[in-house]
Amino acid sequence: MDIGKIIKEKRSEYNLTQEDLAQEFFVTRQLVSKWENGKSYPDLKQVVQLSELFDISLERLLKEDTEMVEELNFDTKRKKIFKILSILITVIVILTIAFFGVIRWIDTVFLTADDIQITKITKRVLPEKERIIEGTGEKVTLPEDVEYTIHFKSNGWLINLYNVSGQKEYSDDKSIMVNAKAEHHLYSHNKESTIVIRSDRESKLFDPDLNVGKSIYLYNIDKVSKWHRKNTKKFDFPSIAKSGDKLADIKELEKLPSK
Incomplete structure (x- = not known):
């Protein structure tokens, strides 16, 4: 069973509407609908929250949804790349400021x-x-x-x-x-x-x-x-x-x- 069907099944079991679940996760009702229809996936943090909310293991949430796992892996890699790029940009900015600071420092x-x-x-x-x-x-x-x-x-x-x-x-x-x-x-x-x-x-x-x-x-x-x-x-x-x-x-x- 893919994660969208699990979310819909557990939401109904807990007597929650799509609007209720959206408010719980601070997202729109339309996004919850996309989760359930397989048109979009929650991110890793939201998957963990779903696991805690519905008292269901991460293994079950992700076990058969290979497309979801690939999406999460891609998202994780993208965040790592973004983090590395952010660090590199920060280092470049600091070095640039330091360089011009040194030039000013040694100036008369x-x-x-x-x-x-x-x-x-x-x-x-x-x-x-x-x-x-x-x-x-x-x-x-x-x-x-x-x-x-x-x-x-x-x-x-x-x-x-x-x-x-x-x-x-x-x-x-x-x-x-x-x-x-x-x-x-x-x-x-x-x-x-x-x-x-x-x-x-x-x-x-x-x-x-x-x-x-x-x-x-x-x-x-x-x-x-x-x-x-x-x-x-x-x-x-x-x-x-x-x-x-x-x-x-x-x-x-x-x-x-x-x-």
Whole structure:
């Protein structure tokens, strides 16, 4: 006897309607009807529930219904395959996240003004001086300039500072842009560092990018990205004031004593 006939026989024996049995298994009456007519089969869990409900052994339920057994075997294999695929997909997703996490981890950290606490700024004034150009014997006058060393500390989580973490990038008529970089490290043993702003009057004799009379800004990559999202012109670049965080105003710098 196939399982559909057994279900119908036991349902009648227990005085249950198809609707009663459907409610017991949280399925539709139409599905129960398909079970009994051999047009569909209960799954393995439902077979076990039928066995318990009608107090009939699984062996009897499945003994002569080879088609039902094959269906259950196929369903079990399909669930195993689905489970394996789910595990593989999960592993791939985790590995992908881990890969990009590692890439981000080993990438350079660009510090912003919120990441650092300035402890001291020292200034060194470079007076005018004469210099003879080797080879030509030409005499040039190096203009007065100034150099700064910004001492700071950072309490960023898993951030390790270099001994010198930043330097001058470029400047305009009123401002100097500097950067400050660090590295990710499980043990942040270096929490204090410096940003060094050197004069280039020696290396650029005829067009020096002087530091004197300028405020200092720290490069902020988030501000730059935000500016470029709003300004799509290919060759436009934000001003120093719009792409950096002010670290020191010229008025403060002029009051500093010179070393």
